[in-house]
Amino acid sequence: MNPSLPSPLPRGDRKLLRFVCRLVPFNQREEWIRSWVAELWCCHHAHRGVRTRTLFFGVLQDALWLRGEQVRQAVSGTAILCLFALLILISVSCLPALSHYGRWGGLDDWLMRQGSRFSCESVLIAFVSYATAPFQVGSGATRRQVWLKARLFHWAKTFLVLILAFNLSADLSYPLQTFVPLTSEFLQSICLPSWLCWACAGVCRMMSRAAGSVCGLLQHQSVWGDRRITSWNGMEPNSSAATGTVCSVFPSLRRVGAVPARGWRITLPCPLRRQSAVSRSSWAVLGKSDWKRVGWTPGGLRHRRRSPGGREGHHHAGLLCGPKTILKGPDLGSAVHRRRRGWLGRLRDHTFLLRWAREGHEKQEPKQGSVALPVGVAATALACRTICKPELLKQCYRPSPSSSAGRVNAYSLWLPVPTFRCA
Amino acid sequence: MTPPRLSHTAALILKTLSLGHCFGFDIMTITGLPSGTVYPALRRLERDTLVQSQWESETDAAVHQRPARRYYEITSAGKAAALAATERYPLLARLVSEKHA
Numbered sequence: 001m002n003p004s005l006p007s008p009l010p011r012g013d014r015k016l017l018r019f020v021c022r023l024v025p026f027n028q029r030e031e032w033i034r035s036w037v038a039e040l041w042c043c044h045h046a047h048r049g050v051r052t053r054t055l056f057f058g059v060l061q062d063a064l065w066l067r068g069e070q071v072r073q074a075v076s077g078t079a080i081l082c083l084f085a086l087l088i089l090i091s092v093s094c095l096p097a098l099s100h101y102g103r104w105g106g107l108d109d110w111l112m113r114q115g116s117r118f119s120c121e122s123v124l125i126a127f128v129s130y131a132t133a134p135f136q137v138g139s140g141a142t143r144r145q146v147w148l149k150a151r152l153f154h155w156a157k158t159f160l161v162l163i164l165a166f167n168l169s170a171d172l173s174y175p176l177q178t179f180v181p182l183t184s185e186f187l188q189s190i191c192l193p194s195w196l197c198w199a200c201a202g203v204c205r206m207m208s209r210a211a212g213s214v215c216g217l218l219q220h221q222s223v224w225g226d227r228r229i230t231s232w233n234g235m236e237p238n239s240s241a242a243t244g245t246v247c248s249v250f251p252s253l254r255r256v257g258a259v260p261a262r263g264w265r266i267t268l269p270c271p272l273r274r275q276s277a278v279s280r281s282s283w284a285v286l287g288k289s290d291w292k293r294v295g296w297t298p299g300g301l302r303h304r305r306r307s308p309g310g311r312e313g314h315h316h317a318g319l320l321c322g323p324k325t326i327l328k329g330p331d332l333g334s335a336v337h338r339r340r341r342g343w344l345g346r347l348r349d350h351t352f353l354l355r356w357a358r359e360g361h362e363k364q365e366p367k368q369g370s371v372a373l374p375v376g377v378a379a380t381a382l383a384c385r386t387i388c389k390p391e392l393l394k395q396c397y398r399p400s401p402s403s404s405a406g407r408v409n410a411y412s413l414w415l416p417v418p419t420f421r422c423a
Numbered sequence: 424m425t426p427p428r429l430s431h432t433a434a435l436i437l438k439t440l441s442l443g444h445c446f447g448f449d450i451m452t453i454t455g456l457p458s459g460t461v462y463p464a465l466r467r468l469e470r471d472t473l474v475q476s477q478w479e480s481e482t483d484a485a486v487h488q489r490p491a492r493r494y495y496e497i498t499s500a501g502k503a504a505a506l507a508a509t510e511r512y513p514l515l516a517r518l519v520s521e522k523h524a
Contacts, residue, residue: 034478035447035493042448045489058451058458065463069470 013040016059023063025070032066079153086160093167427471427504432456432464434508437497438515440474441505445494465495473501 008014017033017040024032036059043055075081429437439450451461468474476495484491497505509515 034491038490038492039448041490042446042492055448055458058462061459062462062466065466069466 009037009040010044013044016056020059020063023060024066028066032063036062079157083153083156083160086157086164090160090164090167093164093171096171097167427473428511429504429508431512432460433468433473434505434512434515436461436464436468437473437501437505437508440495440497441502445496446492447495450495468501469495473498473504 009017017036021029021033039058040055435454435456436450439453444450444453447462447465450456450465451458454461456464465474465476469476474495475498476493479492479494481491
């Protein structure tokens with residue numbers, strides 16, 4: 001409180017502020033108190049008819065909002081929130097089985113009976129998930145840490161999603177088993193084609209996008225005019241509309257990412273820091289400030305310019321749109337960074353290592369590679385079931401006549417385990 | 424870029440700010456909104472960069488013999504949003520000006 005004021009705040013107000021300020025985050029507390037001293041002082045002296053209690057809710061709500069905002073910013077987009085949401089979903093999915101058995105003991109017995117089948121299938125899904133997850137962490141001081149966190153998060157998420165899939169399939173198939181003995185097979189026959197169609201639709205969409213990109217590039221007059229595509233250095237900022245993926249494969253293994261809606265953009269591990277050292281050049285300044293919005297396009301297609309960096313040299317661009325796009329999976333683009341999204345979209349977004357990517361590197365958009373997974377899972381499982389048919393799998397898939405829940409299995413839903421990447 | 428869709432409350436507050444009332448208590452008085460609504464709404468608007476705040480200088484505050492105030496000012500994005508909100512809620516401009524009168 002400023003002692004030079006002609007009349008200080010009443011004691012009750014000071015106590016109120018002292019009490020409520022504990023709700024405010026520490027780094028904002030001083031400013032908060034200062035602003036509310038001014039508001040309360042105005043309430044008392046400039047508007048004498050107004051009582052303090054009219055501002056009491058304002059003080060409280062303001063403090064609560066600041067605290068809530070701090071929590072929201074702290075957990076939004078984090079892996080912790082993703083795992084927490086999955087845990088809640090698992091808890092909810094346990095409720096039908098728990099209500100059926102009436103006690104935890106019965107549920108334990110039921111889970112144990114399904115344990116062998118579930119573990120056998122889980123190994124398959126986990127293997128495919130891990131094998132198809134496009135882990136890619138940029139360089140930097142925290143690279144190893146991010147790499148480790150990424151894998152830990154991936155395993156934890158896979159584990160939780162598997163349990164959730166198992167619970168949901170049980171919840172769906174258990175009530176039907178009395179009437180339809182082959183419930184799990186029926187569910188599989190419905191779900192598997194659906195997932196395959198979904199996965200194939202995504203692949204087809206990416207293929208068409210990649211094909212359009214290649215056609216657009218090949219039709220560009222400058223490609224045929226002076227064949228500058230082969231000597232594009234990849235550093236010219238240009239915001240012409242083009243889509244697709246260009247991989248510079250020679251002389252260095254520099255990767256060029258895809259920005260579907262805007263054009264071209266380089267997703268290097270840490271190119272901007274190196275470029276920012278050359279701060280006098282226009283492209284470096286542009287790259288430093290607006291590199292996310294301005295697509296890094298092959299400007300050499302129109303105006304051939306050498307990058308001032310010099311060391312970057314020329315990067316020969318190869319048109320590897322198709323294969324690389326398929327391998328990468330769908331690109332979320334800027335959708336991740338939209339502010340207002342539905343809870344389903346946010347839950348999906350939260351499965352990425354957005355925060356770690358932000359901490360470890362410059363702001364980079366995470367990518368999703370979830371299409372490859374259901375295809376991989378489906379292919380693996382189909383191969384195991386229809387071609388190889390190992391005895392262990394046959395044993396696991398054999399319905400147990402003694403158990404009414406014997407036909408429940410975790411493959412019924414074919415839930416995809418979303419994969420992620422940090423770069 | 425399309426201006427964000429604002430709630431009634433946020434539109435009312437933005438409109439009040441655009442009329443030149445930039446102190447929290449004044450906004451509360453003019454709009455008639457409760458304090459528990461006005462101050463969090465101001466925070467949200469500031470978070471969304473529709474509004475920016477700045478502190479009154481200590482010199483000015485000393486001249487008026489009161490604590491330094493935190494003044495809110497509408498940004499260019501906020502002006503666009505307020506304009507869009509006025510088109511969306513036609514009675515908004517009249518409502519605020521009448522209350523002010």
